[in-house]
Each structure stands twice: as C-alpha cells, then as structure tokens.
Amino acid sequence: MSNMRKRWLLAAVAAVSVPLALSACGKADKGGSADCAPYADFGKHEDTQVTMYSTVRDAEADQLTATFKDFEECTGIEIKYEGNGDFEAQIGIRVDGGNAPDIAVFPQPGLMAKFAGKLKPASEKLKSIVTANYSKDWQNYGTVNGTLYGTSFDANVKSFVWYSPKLFKEKGYAVPKTWAELITLTDKIKADGIATPWCAGIESGEATGWPATDWLEDMVLRTAGPETYDKWVKHEIPFDDPAIATALDRVGSILRNQDYVGKVSAIATTSFQAAGLPILENKCGLHRQASFYAAQWPQGTKVAEDGDVFAFYLPGDDAAKKPILGAGQFVTAFTDRPEVEAVRQYLASGVFFNERMKKGPFTTANKQADPNNATDPVIKLSMQLLRDDTATFRFDGSDLMPAEVGSAKFWKEMTAWIAEGKDTKATLAAIEAAWPK
Template sequence: MSKTRRISYLTAAVSAIALAAAACGAPEDEDNSRGEVPEEAKDCANYEQFGSFDGETVTILGSIRDQEADEMMAAWKFFEDCTGVDIAYEGTGEFEADMKVRVDGGNAPDIALFPQPGLMSSFKDDLVPASEDVTALATEGWSEDWLNYGTIDGTLYAAPNSSNAKSFIWYSPTFFSENNYEVPTTWDDLIALSDTIAESGTTPWCAGFESGGATGWPGTDWIEDIVLRESTDTYDQWVAHEIPFNSPEIVSAFDKAGSVLLNEDYVFNGTDTISATAFQEAGWPILDGDCAFYRMASFYGAMWPEGTNVAEDGDVFAFQFPETNEGDNTMLVGGEFVAAFSDTDATEATRQYLASEVYHNARLQTGPWSTAHQGVDPNNATTPINVLATEILTNPDVTVRFDGSDLMPGEVGASSFWTGIVQWVDGDKDSQQVADDIEASWPQ
C-alpha cells in the first residue's frame, strides 16, 4: 500500500494559468458537485488538438477517491464534452491488489494512475509505451528527474500526473515573530534553534507515526529526507539496493533522525508516544504553543482544524526541510503516473490530454492539487502553502527524488521499513539492529 495513495485525497493544492482563446460554444457545466471549473476550461478550442470521438469510452483506474476524485473528474469534463470521449473513472482503496487481479484476468483498464513507479514497472509487459506525441508533451512539461520515474528500461511509459511536496516542516509564524526566530536553512541551524526553543521552556518538536495498518510511514519520510540531503547518489543507490539497507550511511541517517525523535527534551509528550500518536493530529499542538515544529508533507495544509489560517503570516505555515550541504536544493516527492494498457485512438487522445498544459491548468483550478508541470503559474494556487509547494515543484533548479519506500519492494517499503521504524522509535531496537532486519527482508 503506497503512502502516496493513502494521503492522495489530501494532496496540496496548486496553481493554474488562464487558458486563452475565444469561446467556441462549449457545453454548459451542469454538474457543480465535482469542483469549480474555470470559465476558460469550457472553451472547446482548447480541445481541438486532441481529436473528435463519438461516445468512445476510456476506462481509468486509480487510487483517488471521494472529493478529490470529483475534483479530478470536473477538470476533464469539458475534454469529454468537447471531444466526445467518455471517461469512466473508478477509484479503489486497494489499487495494487485490484490492478494485479484485473491485469491477470485480462480486464486491465485503458489507463491506470500509478502512485508507485515500482509497481508500475511490474506491469511493463502489459503497458503501451508513450507515443511520440505523449513523449513530446511530457518532455516539454516535466524535468528529467520526473520523467525518469515514468521510464522503464530506457522507454517512457507514463507522464506524471499529480506531484506532492513532502520535505516540509510546519511551524507557527506568530511564535517565530514574537521570539525573533528565523526560519533555519541548514540542519545545524535547525538543531541550534531546537535547542534554543527547548531552553526557553517550549518543546521543539511534535511527532506522530500512527496510521492504522500503515503505522510507521511518517518515520520513513524522516530517514528518506535525511539520506537525500546527505547525498543524492547515496539515496539513488539505497532505493535501488545497489548498497545494502544497513550500509553505514543509512544507519547514520537513523542516528541523525534520532537526535530529534529519540531526544526526550525535544518531543512533545515524550518519545514513547510517537508511534501511538495519529499523524493526522500530531501537528495540532503547534496551535497551542506546545511545540514548534512538525515534519509533514504539503498535503498537511488540509488537515489543520477548521478555521486555522494556513499562511505565511497566519496561524501555521511550512518551510522546506533544511539542507545538509551548502548549495543543495532538494525535495522529496510523491505523485501518480498516467500509464496505458490500451492503444485505441481514444486512449491515446486521453493520454495526450492528461499530459498537456490544458489539463494541468484546469485541474489546478478545480480543487486542492499540486503538479510539477512547467506550464503552470504558482501564484494561481488556491492557498499560500500551495503557492510555496508549486514554486518548489516547478523550479527546474530543485533536485527531486521520489519517495524511497514507494520505490522499494513492497516487502520492504510497505512492511519491514514501517515496522522497523516503529521498533526503533519505541526503543526496542537500535539503528543498526533495525537496518540489519530491514536488509534481511529485502527480496533476493
């Protein structure tokens, strides 16, 4: 089970630019329950490039459900109306299992929105490679880092869809202003500020790893962020198992995370509460001044209590996880990829549309969402935190790496890594023991 899928309905919102062209009699939007479609997206001139179809159906399977699914469908409604394509979308809470059953049974969807590149690659023999047109749109829209995650054995199979900024630390701008604190830009600055806050009588950090059957995943993000900031080469080798999980560099990352998460002077309510504290509410004590920091992705902007002002000068906001090496600019990311099992003309048209600036601009205006597509304007994001996330995600100077546990085999990334991080934070095993156990679980 992918953590990207688990939190997809809370993905951070991002921006859009206006779609230009004179109106050409697009159909009226009669379904207002699926998000607010911008007027510009109703112009059929924007869809002529994708062709014309007479009621042909394209099936899409994804992990996106509920309100986010409604907002996604609202974004492509006028593609359907203007081209004649009927998109039959189905969201499932058991995406990985359902994909295997359907593909094995010869009932694969035309398109699947894969939240895990590693899972997608396991279906390589059944996938349709990206056409020249889809490849051109993807190459124009995304950085090489992103395209690599949609590529299998040198061939592009899938353009990216949504993009989540994960390397964020939440804080209270008011608390910082009242105490003349500055946002730290390096790890050393972060630890020095944590010490200062602790000495002042406020607990520096909140933390929570509880997530039902997926308990532990917030802790894996800590390790991934630290490994990434120590060395992108090491990160790449680690997730590909070119170096063992229990390599000294990885054990060191656990120890570095432990300087925060295993520090009784740092953690609100004590380190022994972390694994039992629900990640959804773990950051809320910031609002009461009970802690100063909470590490969690940009999607967390949608999880604060109703009425919370999430803004740079509001109740809470976030800053980018500090770098270890001067000059680095890195971001841990998640997202989905648009892969196809069918090569019909209608499927091809839909793939092109989902890879286009037209779709990403429309989708960004129908509800909370983020994308790394280079054709969007971050200032059109629906909330300040989404402006920040989009600025980072669309900045070609930012080095992105996909969530490590989502790239690892399921036996590791969605099992032994989760359980191991809980044993570690509970004090049952030390860094070396946990890393050794996880390495032993890696499939041969």
C-alpha cells in the first residue's frame, strides 16, 4: 500500500479536512545563527533555489521544512518545498509539461522506475554516501537497470504484532521468537478467557483489503523465503504458485480461524483504523499491523514496552532468520545543478536524518541516524530492525506490482477470501488472471 494512501487514511481518522493538492512551502531563514560545521561538506551555493516535490503535507511538511532551516542558512540554498496529496497523478503531468521539480520524492520504487529515462543518475559522490549509509536491499530499491537514481527517504516496518504489555505481565506471557511459539501463545490467550486472541480489520474504503495483502506478503517471506518472494513480485513465478498457496493457507490459520478471530466475515467490515483498539480492553490479545498503526491509538494511550500497548516482531519458523516487510519513499532528481546535487547529498546524510527525527515522528533506514533521536519507542524499535545486519528487508509487494494487480485485484480477492470464504486456489488464480499479459 502506498505511503500516499496511508497518509490519507491517517488524516481521515484525525478528521482533518484538507484540499487534495494542499501545498507547503519552505523558505530559507536568513536571520538565524546556525552551527554550520555539520554542513560544510555540502558547500556554499549563495542565492540559489532548489524545488522539491513529494506527498508529505500538513504537520509532517512543517517538520520537514523546519529541518531544512540550518542547511539553507549554511549553504545559501533555498529549498522551495511543495507537498501534494495527488503526487502520483501530478508528477507525470508536470514532467510531460516541462515543469518537473528539481527534487522529487517518489512513494514507491515502481513509480520511480517509470521515470528512469528522465531522472538524473546518482553522482559518484552520492553513490559513496548511499553505499556507506544504507544496506544493499535499500540501495537496490533505488536502482533501475543497474543505475542508482533514488536514495531512501523514510521507511516503515510492517512486520509487527501489537499487544498489551499489562496483559502479558499479568498472565506471564513471553514475546514469541518463532511462529510455533506465536501459535502456542495464541492458544494460551484463548484458554485464559479472551474469546478472540487475534483482532483484525481490512475495511479501508476504496482500498479495502490492503491489510490482508500485507498479511500474505509477510507469510510468503516467512514460509517461502525472500528469493521466492522476489520472483513472485516480479511475476517470474505465477501469482498462484503452490508456494503462495501455502503462505495464504498459513494466513488462514489465523484470519479464517473463528476460534482465534471470532466471526471471520466481520474482518471485512471492520475498519483497519479501529481493528486493534479492543486490545486496550483485553477483548483481544494480538493485532498484526505496521509501525504506522501507532497513530491510531486514542490520545493518552502510552505506547511503550511498559505502557498500554507496544509491538513485537512477527516471527517466522526459524528464529535465526528475520525477514522484514516494509515500505518507504525515495529521493530523486530531474536536474543536476550543483545546488541540486548538494541537496541530494544532504538528504542521504546522517545530518539530515538526525535533525528530522528530533522534529517529530520519523523512521529511516539510514545507518548514520541515531535511534536515540527517535521521538517514540516504536520508531526506535523499527530502526533497530531496519539496521539489523541479520535481517532481510523486502518492500511491500503490492506497491511493486502493476496497479491493476497490486492496488486492485489483489485487494478485491483478498477481501472475498475473508468475507465470502473463497477458496485459496480460486482466489490466487483470479489474481493471476489479472496480471497484464
């Protein structure tokens, strides 16, 4: 699921009404007194301007432009920032109309790849920064046909299970390290009187079904491994390959098990935003959802290891292996003026990320970012996973697939699989049939 849509969903929950194309502009503050030593590597570019365009709006945009302040003062570059909720549709129009921004932050690698012929490749200096600051997985997602175009901007981790630390302490539950331990824990929660050990919801308006696609993607990584996952996402194996059926059946061992979730069909009409809230009342024990679900808990909820809710990594069969499903945005450039190059290097540096994290919630896979700068513990946990050398990161598969599959048929068929009890084989075959020939 794209970051753009997630931001739309979170905004809807907060009942914030904003125009679709609301913009936020950043302008250099020439009156400050910044310590310029951290910015020396980016050079001096007095009285220059770089335009930057992304999906980031509202409070996030304010935090972003506040982060730019010292960089602008120290380098002389004004970053003219614009955020647009309709980025995915508008970026093509702007590029075709000769109005491409200097810097564009793409919400998915697949969309970025469509513009590879018009984007500027990374310089040798930028490549060296990216090599030092990011894992090979993140480098690869910014690369198209062997050429590095994009550098990782933000990131989120989807392989989380939310729970109540208070309940775990009261019952003596331990955080599971393997899938078998997770199922044993589920059975204990059931035996201890919680009628539905798992809570789930996949309703999301026009995007209903996307949380179920994340479930399947996580299971493919755990039951079939990252190599098979890559082949599946690229359609080098069919969508209904037996390995994918095995993974979906494992999802079904929880989501289609009425002993674990209660009325299965109700999952399709329970909103993703409200799905995990029963944890606060001990009406369910576990909820699989991404790091960004932290924004859904009611005001006053303490999200911490000793708080009202927290999250643990969704384990697989082998505790020694740690596949991580996630997503993120990528910084690219349509121009290569010296000041644009300076901004690209800055946006790939620890200098930028450490300052951005201090301004408000923000997760990054950049190795130079200090997790201690994170403003909440789930972000800190996410960063620890993203920086774990034993972990294997894979991007959300539906964001990488053709739109008619990843954000259409995949959502629809997973909804039918839950709401109607549609057969696993028939469900996957229907999605396979939608893949562009």
